[in-house]
Amino acid sequence: MSAKLASSKKGPTIKPKMPDTRYAEFIKSHYIDAENPLPTTNTRIKGEHGEIKMGGGNFHIPDHEYPTFLKLYAEKIVATNELENLTEKQLEEGAILIDVDLKYGLDVKSRLHNETHIEELVDILTDELSKMLQFDENTNFNIYIQQKPDVNILEDKGITKDGVHVVIGVKVDRRTQSDLRKRIIPRIQESWGDLPIKNVDGWEDVIDNAIASGTNGWQMYGSRKPNHDVYRLCNIFNIRYDTDDNSISRLPISLESFDIVKNIEQLSARCTTHPAYFFTSEYITERSNSPVSITSNRQSTAATRRITGTTTASNMEILRISTPEQLKEALANFLDELVMPQEYEMKEAYDYTMILPDSYYGIGSFVKWIRVGWALRNISDKLFIVWVAFSAKATNFAYSSISDLFNSWQTFDLKNPKGLTKRSIMHWAKQDAAELYKRVRATTIDHYIDQTVKAITLDNLGSDKSARGCGDSDLANVLYQMYKDEFVCVSVKNNVWYKLKGHRWVENDSGTTLRKAISTIMRDLYWNRASAFMEQATSIDPPDEERTKRLQEHADKILKICERLGRANEKKNIMTEAKELFYDSDFIKKLDSNPYLLSFKNGVIEFSPDGGGVFRKGYPEDYLSKSTGIDYAPVNEQNDAVTIAEIKDFMRKLFPIEEIHNYMWEHLASVLIGKAVTQTFNMYIGIGQNGKSVLMDFMSTCLGDYYAGVPLPLITDKRTKIGGLAPELLELKGARLAVINEPSKGDQINEGMMKQLTSGIEPIQARAPYMLQAVSFVPQFKLVVCSNEFMVVKSQDHGTWRRIRVVDFVSLFTDKPVKGDSEKPYQFLIDRYITEKFASWKTVFMAMLVDIAFKTKGVVKDCDRVLSASKSYQESLDYVGDFIRDRIVIDSEGKLTKQTIKYEFESWYSSNYGGKLPNIKEIHAYMDKKFGKYEKKRAWVGISIRADETTEHDDDDDDDDDINDVDVNDL
Structure with missing residues (x-):
């Protein structure tokens, strides 16, 4: 018995079709090379299949294009059993993937495990999951078992290999997958003890840790390693939970009823639609009590690192400055007084500020200049002297204006809404004074390295040979100075990190990139310092045996630190201490919270509440994680003439009625601004081949991360409890277009939830399974439902119906359009490859929408057709x-x-x-x-x-x- 791959019905004889190259063209267009350095989502393994050679490579397929990729892949590779060697990079939160790797002696010529072994494995997995996750009466997910046709006999290696691939349709984080692996290993050893495995590390080696930890890619269904058989779907089990007796049921699903091509996403490692469940209290306790390195009675916490103390260059003294000499003296006094480790932060702010180019303080630089002042005031009120010194670099600076500067300084809000910080100044310096930035940064890091090796120099060498050197917290502080402008820890308990990539903050799995830097970049810094001491030791002239010995001893101490930085346990301890330094409790709250910012690959559109806007560089303080995934380029009427004409034709055919056509242009443009100006809930209504789905595919292509699919229960079920587990709500934070697709006839809208989601004022709360506290945010999205049928609205109150806007999709796209049809007057020839044009349209279309949004400020003018359809809908209910x-x-x-x-x-x-x-x-x-x-x-x-x-x-x-x-x- 095998799962369905494609329909086997015979049809009439037709002419041979041209080869379908869509998959090949798609995968080629997403190839990554040195000129296109994007994150890898898929890897093709280089190798041979008999006489067929297949080249390798890495590919980046954006999330919003992944369903298209899977569809093309399934139709081209899975349905035809064509050769392919693709793997998928695992998600930070995704399906549970288990690779069972069985190795036997060469005497084994056939498969030893049977259906009973498989069922025992499934039972062990579901039993352990029920102890980790809160299952209830709504629990419903599938487990997919894949195996090769037979064992793989490797004469050259002296072993026979067999294996099982397991995909569990439950979304969990990487930590949970690793913990599940640890739990099941002893139980599988007991259950499968009759199998004579020869794995080097015994049963510990049977369940692949590289898959559980997420470091290795997952073989895509239908792909294979070179010269290997492909894994095929052998079993599907549907898992349910009975709350009456707390039992789990394992129901087999017929493979004949499962269409692999249509359901390929369920077998993908990058599937995002699996259900998520909250952790059990027992498992939360287990995670909390996991061994970590803790230094008791620590004083160097983030709270105690705030700037304290006084300086001689007080603001009153600064006001009396009238000459460059007086300013120089006051600044020197200020810097000389910064002797406490905590105060070095202010010295660093000064260093980065003073290397900013004249575009930040010269003529015509007001916007940048004032932002520098805001950032300095946010760091410390004591930095007024730095702002004066920075301002004095301008050729037209007048010392008589210092009192005016002070008055402005006093009006700056210490926690201004712009969120400018020292990180902002560092970013500006890095962008606009790169070489000077590198020098300052190196000097700053050297200072903290000196702290860890007790500032060892020829002049202050000590005689203490037994000193260990430094603690984990000291090394963590060096790491912080190196990467404080690039990394943020948002959850100490759950080890959740973000990294600045371009102008976007992207989640970084457990700070893995930062952890790797400890044993590479950071260790190199210490190695260079040790090398410098050794070089000094060999170049003393005249020779001095005692000084040479002392230099060598200190070089040895630094080399011991180098050794520490390469050990796994030491790196773990340093990362534990680093969490406190990098921690920002408000980071998630700030992320994607500005409704007037729209992120593109090459910059940010900043809309103005008063109309218009600008396209500018992105900054760390924008706190953007989402992106359209495309570049922004203003409309060029001449160069883009053909594309503009095609887009206008597309929209005109979708909306042939003039007033609806104009309404939809404004409505789609309003999506770009995250303010619910009109508080509407748009319903796209139309039956069959009317363009609704195509339009939403196009918007998804254009909006990228800002487009979100909304599960129907979100507006049909009762409201989620405040602070309750609602990862589907959390995914809507910062989204601009939220789409509900094809509800069933009779589905009823929860009016209260609909009002909350469209208010633009009322915050909603949600949290993911790993979060201990809920995140509160105001929805920025425009809510849309695409449906053949009207949903049921029981309420007739004004608050409900003033929001609803019905947009009738009246066009019919068909192979044989009929003119003059009184029932369907708007018929057009269908273009079955229309979606392939979206890639070339998206940049121009977004620029057209931006221009409209600049003019309308996100306001959509109602039209009679839409209001009339909405009223008719209301009256029908x-x-x-x-x-x-x-x-x-x-x-x-x-x-x-x-x-x-x-x-x-x-x-x-x-x-x-x-x-x-x-x-x-x-x-x-x-x-x-x-x-x-x-x-x-x-x-x-x-x-x-x-x-x-x-x-x-x-x-x-x-x-x-x-x-x-x-x-x-x-x-």
Whole structure:
């Protein structure tokens, strides 16, 4: 039995098609080389398959393009069993991947494990997972088992190999995968003890640690190593959890019912749609109590490193400066007083500030100059003297203006919203004074290295030969000085790190890059220092045996530090201490929080609340992690003429009705600004081949990380508890377009959640499984649902319906468009390769949207067509209005009580709608609005129930007593 790869139905004979090159072209276009240094997502293993040679290489496929890649890959490679050698880089949070590697003696010629072994493995995995993750009645995920057709006999190595690949459809972090591996090894050894394995490290070697830790790539389904068989899907188990008896059920799924090509993402290491579960309290405790290096009674914490003390160059003295000589003396006094280790931070701020070029202080530099002042004030109020010295570098500086500078300095907010810090000054220096930056940086790091080796020089050599040298915290401090402008730790407990890459902050798995730098770059610095001492020792003239010996001893001490920096345990201890230094408790809160910034690969668009905006360089203090993934380039009407025409034709066919066409241009442009100016919830409605999905694919291509798919339960279920586990909500932080795709008929909107998500004011809280505290953020996205059917909205209140905008997709894209069709007047020839044009359109389209957003400020003008469709939608759901129109008439002598209304409404609703009855209080509130307050006369007067339809009446007479003017907006 095998899983389905493609339909086997026979069709009529057709002419041979041209070879499908889409996959080859796609993978080629994402190749990484020296000129295109992007992060690797996939690697092709170089090798041979018989006489077929296959070149290797690395590839970068952005997240928003990965589904397209998987589709092309599955159709080209998996469905046809074509040769391919691709691996996938594992995600920091993704599916659980397990590589079972079994090695036997050459006497083994066939597979030794059987279905029972596989089932025991699955049971061990699910049992251990249930101890680590909180399973409940909604637990539902699959486990996929893959094996090769037979064992692999390697005569040259003297072994027979076999193995199993396991993909568990649960999203966890890297730490959890490693912990799971440790838990299952002894249990598998006990369960599979009948297998005569010959692995060098025994059962510890059977479960591949390189896969669990994420350091090795995962063989893509359908790919293989050179000259090896391919792994094939052998079993699928659906896992459920019974809360009544706390038991796990393992239900086999027929391979015939699983279409691999359509479901290839479920087998991918980079799948992002697997469910995530919260940690159990026992596992949280286990993680918290993991062995770490702790130095008791430490004083050098981040809190105690804040700048303290006083200087002689007080602000009052600075105000009396009137000559360059006085300024030079005051500055020298200030710097001389910076003797405490904590105060060296201010010295460093001075060093970086003073190397900034004249574009920061010369004529026409006001914007940059004032930002330098803001950053200095944020570091310390004592740095006013530095700002004066920096300003005095300008040729037009007047010493009489120092008092004006001081007045400005006093108005600077110590925690200004721009978030400028010393890191900002360092970044400016690095960007605009690169060579000087390198010199200052090297000098600064040397200072902290000197602290670790007790500032060893020829002039102050000591005689203490037994001194160990330095502690872990001292070495961590050197590491901090080296990389404080590039790394941030956001969770000490969970070891979560971010690294500055260009102008974006990207998550760095457990600070791995920083940890690697300890044994490479940092160790080289100490090695160079030791080499300098040894060189001095050999070049003393005249020879001095005692001094040479002392120099050699100190070189030996530094070399011992070099040894420490290469040991795994020492690196772990240094990283533990470094967490405190790099820690920023507000970092996640700041990340992607500015609604007016939109990040591109080559810079940042900064929109102005008053209209317009600028394209500029990105800065660390922008706190951007998301990116469109494309470059920004202003529209060039001449060079881009062909592309502009194609895009306009695309939009005109999507929206052939003029006012909807104009509305959609403004609506799509409003997405770029993260402010909910109009607080709308747009519904894209249309049945079959109308362009909704294509438009969303295009927007996803253009927006990159700013595009987010929203799970339907987010607006249909009850609101997530405040601070509860909601990783799907956390993924929406900073997103600009959130799309819900194809709800089913009858799905009901949770009006409260919809209002919260579209308010643009009310914050929402969410957290991922590894977070101990929730993150609060204001949604920046425009919420959209793409649907063939209208969703159910029970409420008729104004707050709900003022948000809803219905956009009818009236076009039909078909192979045989018909002109003059009265039912479908807007028919166009379908372009089945339209998505392939998006790559060449996206830069121009985004520039067009930016221009519109500059003009509209994110405001979308309502149009009659959209409002009319929205009102019709509301009226179609206005059951109270329908009831009044059907059953109540004006009657000057009439009077209706609540009991009568309740009886009549329940009867009418059951006949016309069926299902659960609405809350009768909603009907009472509606009646109060329409016919006056009930409480005054204990009845609604002037109305009565319409007589039965069998009652005789004159059809030709107008019945002025009928109530036909009930408006849903009366609510």
